[in-house]
Amino acid sequence: MFELKDIIYKDILKIDHLHIEDNKVSILTGESGSGKTTVLKLLNHLISPDEGTVLYKGKDIAALDPVQHRRNVVMLQQMHAIFPGTVKDNLTAGLRFADQAVPDDQLLEEALQHVHLRKSLDTEADGLSGGEQQRLALARVLLLDAEVFLLDEPSSALDEETADEVIAGFLKKVKQKNRTVVMVTHSKQIAERYADVPVHLEEYNQKSKDAAHER
Numbered sequence: 001m002f003e004l005k006d007i008i009y010k011d012i013l014k015i016d017h018l019h020i021e022d023n024k025v026s027i028l029t030g031e032s033g034s035g036k037t038t039v040l041k042l043l044n045h046l047i048s049p050d051e052g053t054v055l056y057k058g059k060d061i062a063a064l065d066p067v068q069h070r071r072n073v074v075m076l077q078q079m080h081a082i083f084p085g086t087v088k089d090n091l092t093a094g095l096r097f098a099d100q101a102v103p104d105d106q107l108l109e110e111a112l113q114h115v116h117l118r119k120s121l122d123t124e125a126d127g128l129s130g131g132e133q134q135r136l137a138l139a140r141v142l143l144l145d146a147e148v149f150l151l152d153e154p155s156s157a158l159d160e161e162t163a164d165e166v167i168a169g170f171l172k173k174v175k176q177k178n179r180t181v182v183m184v185t186h187s188k189q190i191a192e193r194y195a196d197v198p199v200h201l202e203e204y205n206q207k208s209k210d211a212a213h214e215r
């Protein structure tokens with residue numbers, strides 16, 4: 001799905017080659033500061049490498065329309081945004097940005113069930129806890145008709161048991177549609193249980209190898 005070739009990005013990444021497979025769940029792990037978020041940003045074309053190429057389905061993403069690319073490749077950032085308004089407003093915000101039709105309430109409620117968020121659509125979103133807001137942001141992404149989901153620590157605000165349920169529910173839905181997931185997590189349990197392809201970034205990133213040598 002993605003191919004990173006001869007990448008250099010600032011003093012952060014030096015990756016000779018990294019292949020992200022399609023229709024698989026790749027889980028990126030590595031020490032804090034090893035460059036995981038930076039890799040997701042490259043895949044989403046939020047940043048461009050100083051050197052090297054990022055290919056998406058064989059095409060250089062530098063040549064693709066960034067807006068269209070971000071509709072195909074959706075990213076849930078670590079600091080996910082919650083919009084003013086209700087749970088429903090938040091669920092439909094992503095669809096409106098992506099120019100996609102808003103489904104009926106039943107489908108919106110199903111998305112909430114997939115991420116184990118037991119709240120009604122008319123609940124005010126700013127009254128939700130941090131962990132509930134994180135699940136709401138995940139449900140919002142799940143509703144999008146994307147080819148790839150890039151998730152940056154999507155369960156960081158959840159306890160271990162809830163994180164497991166939520167990630168399992170999200171991935172079940174995504175796998176039914178044969179989509180590709182690239183997820184960053186600090187949870188060993190999530191990485192071990194759900195990675196089709198574990199990607200330990202330090203094995204690919206020459207910069208973090210250099211940093212480890214210096215310590």
Ligand SMILES: Nc1ncnc2c1ncn2[C@@H]1O[C@H](COP(=O)(O)OP(=O)(O)OP(=O)(O)O)[C@@H](O)[C@H]1O
Nearest residue numbers: 010012030031032033034035036037038039078184
């Ligand atoms: N735009 C930037 N300019 C300069 N340095 C940056 C920039 N973005 C990130 N960094 C630095 O690059 C390194 C890698 O950051 P990144 O966020 O990719 O790491 P990470 O592996 O996702 O970390 P964490 O697990 O803590 O979220 C860090 O040392 C960070 O401070």
